[in-house]
Amino acid sequence: MALELETGLPSTRLLQSYMRDKKTVEVKLVTGDTVIGTLAWQDPQCICVDVEGEPTVIWRSALASMKGTSA
Amino acid sequence: MALELETGLPSTRLLQSYMRDKKTVEVKLVTGDTVIGTLAWQDPQCICVDVEGEPTVIWRSALASMKGTSA
Amino acid sequence: MALELETGLPSTRLLQSYMRDKKTVEVKLVTGDTVIGTLAWQDPQCICVDVEGEPTVIWRSALASMKGTSA
Amino acid sequence: MALELETGLPSTRLLQSYMRDKKTVEVKLVTGDTVIGTLAWQDPQCICVDVEGEPTVIWRSALASMKGTSA
Amino acid sequence: MALELETGLPSTRLLQSYMRDKKTVEVKLVTGDTVIGTLAWQDPQCICVDVEGEPTVIWRSALASMKGTSA
Amino acid sequence: MALELETGLPSTRLLQSYMRDKKTVEVKLVTGDTVIGTLAWQDPQCICVDVEGEPTVIWRSALASMKGTSA
Numbered sequence: 001m002a003l004e005l006e007t008g009l010p011s012t013r014l015l016q017s018y019m020r021d022k023k024t025v026e027v028k029l030v031t032g033d034t035v036i037g038t039l040a041w042q043d044p045q046c047i048c049v050d051v052e053g054e055p056t057v058i059w060r061s062a063l064a065s066m067k068g069t070s071a
Numbered sequence: 072m073a074l075e076l077e078t079g080l081p082s083t084r085l086l087q088s089y090m091r092d093k094k095t096v097e098v099k100l101v102t103g104d105t106v107i108g109t110l111a112w113q114d115p116q117c118i119c120v121d122v123e124g125e126p127t128v129i130w131r132s133a134l135a136s137m138k139g140t141s142a
Numbered sequence: 143m144a145l146e147l148e149t150g151l152p153s154t155r156l157l158q159s160y161m162r163d164k165k166t167v168e169v170k171l172v173t174g175d176t177v178i179g180t181l182a183w184q185d186p187q188c189i190c191v192d193v194e195g196e197p198t199v200i201w202r203s204a205l206a207s208m209k210g211t212s213a
Numbered sequence: 214m215a216l217e218l219e220t221g222l223p224s225t226r227l228l229q230s231y232m233r234d235k236k237t238v239e240v241k242l243v244t245g246d247t248v249i250g251t252l253a254w255q256d257p258q259c260i261c262v263d264v265e266g267e268p269t270v271i272w273r274s275a276l277a278s279m280k281g282t283s284a
Numbered sequence: 285m286a287l288e289l290e291t292g293l294p295s296t297r298l299l300q301s302y303m304r305d306k307k308t309v310e311v312k313l314v315t316g317d318t319v320i321g322t323l324a325w326q327d328p329q330c331i332c333v334d335v336e337g338e339p340t341v342i343w344r345s346a347l348a349s350m351k352g353t354s355a
Numbered sequence: 356m357a358l359e360l361e362t363g364l365p366s367t368r369l370l371q372s373y374m375r376d377k378k379t380v381e382v383k384l385v386t387g388d389t390v391i392g393t394l395a396w397q398d399p400q401c402i403c404v405d406v407e408g409e410p411t412v413i414w415r416s417a418l419a420s421m422k423g424t425s426a
Binding site: 299 | 409410
Binding site: 174203 | 242243246254257258259267268269271272274275
């Protein structure tokens, strides 16, 4: 697994913009669960969503979809 | 993961034609969810569907199927 | 991901024979959905099933099983 | 994806013995479905189960478990 | 896929100790099924659980979790 | 599969801090199951959660999310 993020990808850049703008995102997992919060960081293996001050680590292999929310 | 899309693949080219033609597509995820909208972009990791002006990022690993709709 | 199909594999050759013979196939996805139609094309990333004239693209990672039907 | 099967692996050899002995096997898929029949062939991408004379192709990524039956 | 097991990994060594000690293990699959028995062998592609004398082959991609039981 | 953990990744470092601090974590699997305990070890293939003194091995491919608990 690469150690660096592919910063050239639109998907990586979109997540970085959500982080920079502290945008609230709604993340859907393959389990059907939804996690809502702000993106703390992303790496080649996981993303981390800050949910009311607590970090929730999500494995990329379990990610289904993500969208910004109006919150 | 490759940084470039495999533009030689029929699947990549079909998605590019849907984008160019702003065709409304119905995307089925492995979660059973369906996302309907127009394809904004695709990269080796994700595709992005524009759903009523809001981008929904979908991880390729969570994609099940896609078809054009008559809308 | 390879750009070429592994045409030496029995699985690739079987799908090619279904295509050549325009055999109606029943494709089961990991979602539990079933898609019935004729195989239009296959590439290393996806297969495409023609369902009553409309192409349905299915990601290989979402394929569970496939069998010919007597139709 | 390798073009050859890893014939040195115990799992590959067990499936080859089931084939040789025309043993009826019960294959469980990640969908929860069960396919019962005799193994026709295996390649790095799929296995093929003969179910009452009809080939059912199963993608390895969708395989959960397999066991012989007393049939 | 590697032909050799990564014997340096704690996970590989733990499974090898279960095998050596003929410990009864409870294996959970991504399907939600549970298989209970003793580990017969493991290879880079599968593990094999002996369930009342019959081998059940489980693909690693379908493994969720494993724990020893007091049996 | 790499034999070493990518210790440079934020996700690896976060799990190592949970281990060092013997923090109780709540691990969600793709099956929907939840495992609660303290992280015993992690390797490129699995993580191991100590649940009331018993090790539960979880395959990384089955991991969905993880968060610390106030316990």
